[in-house]
Every structure is written in structure tokens, then in C-alpha cells.
Amino acid sequence: MPTRIKLIDGQFSLVEDPFTHVSDDQDLPRGDLIISLTRFQNEGERLLSEGRAVGVRLEPAEEVEVLAYDLARLAVVAVAFPKFNDGRGYTAARLLRERYDFKGEVRAVGDILREQAGFMVRVGIDAFEPADGSTPEQWAHAAHRQRHVYQRAADRRTPAFAERE
């Protein structure tokens, strides 16, 4: 079974991934799935009624607001970063956590490099499919790099101004 790095209670570890990524032109396999937004809008209802766990892959141009009424039923939102330098996914992830209080898995997929680990954890992403072969140890090292942060974000870390109080 494939794996992804998962952040649980502050620890990064390699965890088996029960979900299968399915593209729009592929037949649906059995089990838990991560599908595109379009496919979810067409087939999501049926898949959920079959008792499967369903995740949606959100592309950068797709607005997280579209998922607002479905989030409670979704196990995963896979935020796509087709290129590391497309930063729209950071906003999507943060809004999922802060504005919609999404409790499921927010997974980073695509061009995922360890240099982004710190940023991704801060916006509330808790699962990672690194494209650079990073191990959980390397990922944790990169994510914990900065002892202090200057902003409030979705990870609830205490920002510098509050640390100073």
C-alpha cells in the first residue's frame, strides 16, 4: 500500500495511505478515493452512499468556497501544487481550517518540496506526498526549523507578539 507523511499530534511519520488517487479518465477502483472536484460533483453522492471515504483534489484555480457544503462529508481535501511556486494552495488550506473549520485531512500533493514544509504545516496541511523523496525525519527537521513565527496561522502556533507578552 502506498504511504504519505502524516502529521499527528506534532509528530511526522510515514503512514499507509488507504486512498487511491483517481484521474477523471480512469475507472473507479474499489475502496477509498481521491477524485477531482468535477468528478466529485458528478459522482460524489453515489460514492458516499456506497459507504466509501471520499477525498477531493482541489486544483489551484478551484475555489475552496465551492466545497463549503460538502466538507462535512469529505475525509480528505488534497490541495494540488502543480508547481512549487504556485501559492494558491496555501490560501485554500488556511481557509479550510480557519474559515470552514475542516477537521479532515488536508493533504499537499504535486510538486511538494521540503523547503515548503514549514509554510505548509502553518496553513494547516497535515499530510504530505513529497516529490523530493523526503523522509519523515527530513520533513520534520524542515518543518520545525524556525523556533519562532511572526504571524497567527492555522497551526495555532503562538506568534512572536504573543510570546513576548
Next chain:
Amino acid sequence: MYQYDTLDKEFLADRAAEFREQVARRLAGEITEDQFKPIRLMNGLYLQLHAYMLRVAIPYGSLNPVQLRVLADIGRKYDKGYGHFTTRQNLQFHWIKLADTPEILDALAAVDMHAIQTSGNCIRNTTSDPYAGATAEEIDDPRVWAEAIRQWSSLHPEYSFLPRKFKIAITAAAKDRTAAKVHDIGLMLRRGRDGTMGFEVIVGGGLGRTPYVGPTIKEFLPANRLLSYLDAILRVFNRHGRRDNKYKARIKILVSALGAAEFARQVEEEWAKVGTVGDLPDTEIARIRGAFAPTAFDTLINRSEAFEAAKAADPGLARFARNNLREHKRAGYTIVEISLKGIGDTPGDATSDQMDVVADLAERYGQNDVRVTHEQNLVLPHVKLDDVPAVYAALKAAGIGTPNINLISDIIACPGLDYCALANARAIPIAQDIARTFADQDRAELIGELKIKISGCINACGHHHVGHIGILGVDKKGEEFYQLTLGGSGAEDAAVGSALGPALPADRVAPAIDILVDVYLRERAEGERFLDTFRRTGVTPFKEAVYADAH
């Protein structure tokens, strides 16, 4: 100036340590140059024509003497004995070896400096008024707000991969020395009718291929709501700014495409959702305010007999005083501008020895305070009139006593084809040519304020669009040509210049400037600057004169 606490220091140390590891991975061949590029760009390291260039951040252009000496040392040890001050109030070293960069970043971090976010598509160094804390014109110290923005924008988790780079300027004086209206965001501190403080928020100005003077999207933003409002602007930009074409990716294109009113509406809508949770607590603003060590001024009268006597005895000092001193808020003090535009020198360059001299002067006579201006000069913001003769003598001896602030030879120029891989044409030799043409100081003073700005390519790092006279290097079949624009301004009367006519070959640029100046001197009315005369007469007399021999 702002004193870094343990937390600020640890933040920089952690970042320097990370880069050290990344460079080690690159040098060991674990990652390719392609993979390394985004990493080094997040740390201000560019690969240029001849070597790596390291851009060091100087937050809002404010330095203490210890920091300036470290910059001088780095210049001596790792570069060719000098550094280049930029229009973003930063400092660039142009001859850096990759293997040295971790040492350099550690040396910088030891004095609370860094190169974070001096490149890449993130929020860059916030610029501010170089006279902050010294001019009577300001209604508050803009550095307080600039420092709040520095912290908020440092390694921001959501806004480190924007569609394009993002520049914020902030001023609290009516006379704008920050070019706020040609920034992604320009913030102008105002007092409301009820006496409270707020910002006029200008969004979507910019230079480059498509220059715009930015529209005001909010007339009065309560000061304590600044960060949540910035959050809203950046979020709208991050989500909706174009990413398909790097030349259409700046926020100015989004604002222009949506229209300022619709953009403002989207920001307001997002801002309402962000709410006050995105703001800095008043206690933190108060802490930052307090962390700028207050400057202790002596009580003096606004006349120094020693200074008056020295001026009477030395015409050179008198000329320096006329051109390089600015009014200070306290009696008996003055703001001293140090020109890095020596006639024939490279605009913005300072040797390590010159940096040391300025550091010494700041320590001895200047309350340990040095500023960098966006016009690539340095400032000692707090000097007693009594001490001006000594300061001038030391500057002159170091070759940086040029009395030409705001005059025709006080030119902004980008590094151009001499250094930059993007450039089409050289900028520095053109600046040097013009400066030599107007080396006669009497004539330069007669001409008065005239801002010439030169860019070696359309990316406009030399701000040519907002030069009273702008010069743009273009490539015509492998030959360097220069397009002149007139009537631009980056100040409170901001405007984008308009093209004068066909581009000129390099050897005709300085003579053409000479002709433009002659037309101005002939046409000008009492008290008019070059810019004022141009705005009154229009382009015709200037154009006719420059292209007369072409007919």
C-alpha cells in the same frame, strides 16, 4: 532604531542555519542548480552575468554603525571592496562566491541582518521615509509601522509564493520620499478629522513594462487595522492575480483589470471575513514603538555660529550646506544627505572604506543612525549644525562629499548590462556621461532639482518612468539605444513620463540632456523646476530642440 530582542535574533539565526544546510546540499551535488534556484532566491542570492549577487535587506533603509561596518567588512572580504545601495534601500554585493554565502549570512545575522525576501515572489523589504524620526513633516514615525510589516511579512506562510514580487512603501510626511504611489501597496499615514491616525491605502502602482500610478482604494484605514487589511489585499491577490504570464502577474494588472472600485470591493469583503483577529494587538504596536530607542536631543538654538563662520570661510562647505542639508525637527540639528553620486562614479556604489567613514561619523556625530534612501544615497538623520563642518570634511576626504542631492547628477541607475543578465543596455556609463556633462556645480545649482533615472531594460529597476527625465536602454539589432521620457515623478505628484521621440544612440544621450536643460532654462518661469516647466509647456519645445538636426 528598533532593537532586536532574543526572539528576533533567534529567528534570523534559524534562517541562516537553514540556508547553510541548503548550500551544503547544493555544493555536495545533492540538488541541481534548477532545484537550488528557488531556495537561493528566497535568500537574496541571484546568479548574474559574472558571479552570484547577494542582496542584503536593510529594513526600511535603517542601519546602525555596527551593521554598516559589517557590510563594509563583507565587501572587503568577500567582494571587491565595495557594495551597491539599491532603490529598495537594500545593499547588493555583486561578486559573491556561493561557498562563502553561509559565512556571510552568519556574519549578517550576528548584527541582526539578513537577506530574507530580498528576492522571490514574496513580500519584499518595506521601504520608508529616510527622514523618519528627524523631519517635522511627519505625523508619526513610519518606522513603527514598517517594522510591524517587516515582522508580519517575514516567512509568511500564506504569502511566500505570490503570483509575483510584492513591494510596500510607507510614509508619514506630505512630501513623499518613498515613491509610495508606484508601489504594489503605498501607505500614507494621515490624521482623521477626529485626530485619530489612519492610512490612505494606494494599491496597484508600479513600473516595469506597464507603469501605473496606483489608485487609492481606501481613503482612511484606522491604523490599528493595518495588518488585517493587508491580509485581505494579499489574499485577493494571491488567489486572483495572474500566474500565466510573469509580465502580467503584478497586482497592478489585477487592479487595472478589475477596476479599482471592484478590487476595493473584493478587499472589503475579504477584510470583513478576516476580522480583527488578523490585527496586531495595540500592546505590540506600543512595544515596537518603544523598541525604537528614543533619540535624545540637546536643547539648542537654531543657529550655529561655528557653522556660519565655517561656511563663510569655505565655499565648498557652503555649497554642500545648500544642497545636502535638510531641515530637522529640532532646533540646532540638521539632516545630512550623503551623495553616492560622485561625478564619474557608479550611482549607489560605496567602497568599504567609505562605509566605515559613514559609520564613524554616525557614531561620533549622528546618534548611531544611518539611513539609505530609495534614490541610492545615505543619510545621517540627526547631526548638530555645530558638527556639520567636521562631517563635511570627513566626507570630502573620503570622496563622498559631492554637493549634488536632487541635482541633475544625482542620478538613479540600475546596474544595467555591466552586471545584470536581464539588461539590454548599459546604464552606469550613461549616468557617468551625464554627470560629467554637468560637472560644473554652479550650473547644476542654477538648473536646480532635476531627477534623472536610468534603466537598462524595460523591467525599470532604475525607475525611468518616474524620472523628470527618464532614460530607458533598448537593444536595436545588437546596438544600445536609449529612449528618453519626460515629465515623470515618483513623489507626491506622481506621474508616468511620456516618450520624447525616437531612441538615441549612447553618445547622443548626454548632449540631448544638455539640450533639454537649455530649453528648460529658456522657458522656465520664476520658481519652476524642470518638471513644472515641462508640465506647463508640454513636450513640443523639448522635442523640437532635441530632434532639430534630424529634420
